[in-house]
Amino acid sequence: MGTPALRGRRVVITGSQKTNEMSIIIEKQGGTPIIRPLQGITIFEEAQLAEPLRQFVREGADWVILTTGRGADSLVEAAERLGIDQQLQQRLTEANIASRGYKTSAFLKRKGLRAVMSDDDGTMGSLVQKLDSIDFGGKRVWIQLHGEPSPELEQLLTRQGASQVQSVLPYRHIPPEKAILETLLSEVEAGSIDAVCFTTAVQVRYLFRYAMETGRDSMLRAAFNSDVLAAAVGKVTAGALEAYGMERVIVPAAERMGAMIVEISRYYEAAAAAGKGGESWL
Structure with a gap:
């Protein structure tokens, strides 16, 4: 040997x-x-999701950007415990969805949803590049992040004319x-x-x-x-x-x-x- x-x-x-x-x-x-x-460690902050989820099901959004499969699943699970999972599903169906990574694509498939823009490269940089070609003028955008804020993504959307950008972080890194x-x-x-x-x-x-x-x-x-x-x-x-x-x-x-x-x-x-x-x- x-x-x-x-x-x-x-x-x-x-x-x-x-x-x-x-x-x-x-x-x-x-x-x-x-x-x-x-x-x-990564902390799941469900208490921080309640109001953003309720607001989303009340108002909806023109665009929803999902960045991780785990984070997207956690939103659905939190909505189920709040009793608003059907409303969440409806709002997601109505929105234009952009997704990052193959796990997020798998989440969408399980939920019967379709992304109008998918980035299976899996990096935030690649996602930002693809979103840079989209006109967000006057649009309301709702972002699911994981662990950390993404100022680069939020700044891009603001530059592209989004009228409202809201980010939710189901998980937070310590x-x-x-x-x-x-x-x-x-x-x-x-x-x-x-x-x-x-x-x-x-x-x-x-x-x-x-x-x-x-x-x-x-x-x-x-x-x-x-x-x-x-x-x-x-x-x-x-x-x-x-x-x-x-x-x-x-x-x-x-x-x-x-x-x-x-x-x-x-x-x-x-x-x-x-x-x-x-x-x-x-």
Whole structure:
């Protein structure tokens, strides 16, 4: 048998879910998993949805923009508990719907709804680009977000002439502990880790925001573009890394955590075969 691809490699997992499964895969490849959860926690704020949902079923909207399948499902579930789910369904049927991502498209299919504009790329940047070609003059727009506000999207709609823009956030992200952010930054700076696995874009943003707050964003960027391998579970997460200046990001074809570890292993195998020892060679 050949040498395990991750032998001697320290691989950081920044997610908070399925860490045991990811750790086992890394260990089977000979690596050492390091858990540094950067997700924080996500709080479902149902109490904050009641009035926006009631207002929506009273007044409706010309456009509804749905950005996540999970968030869209949570709106329906909250409406059911409020006893206004049928009215919500009717308002959604009446509106022009724009959707982001395949999970949101699946939600629409389950509910018998149709989007007039779909962006299966899954990134907010791609969604904004597509919406930029639509005339929102005098239109009322209702946006379902997830975790964080999207000022870029709201500003676009305002520039395009929307008469009213309302955003609802069923879920809100709580930042990770600063001690974890500090530990990971220090490990990157010391060169004591080899790769970092990011499973959501929000993990990327928390890490780089903290690096900027502490004056180490240039160090972090340089490390990821040289000695430390950045891996993303999918293109949305990869897009967040690239937005912060990452020139080398490992992304699996199948957006799965296990597939991400396999791609990291392949990277190091190819690097070893090329005689580069794992340095940046792409």
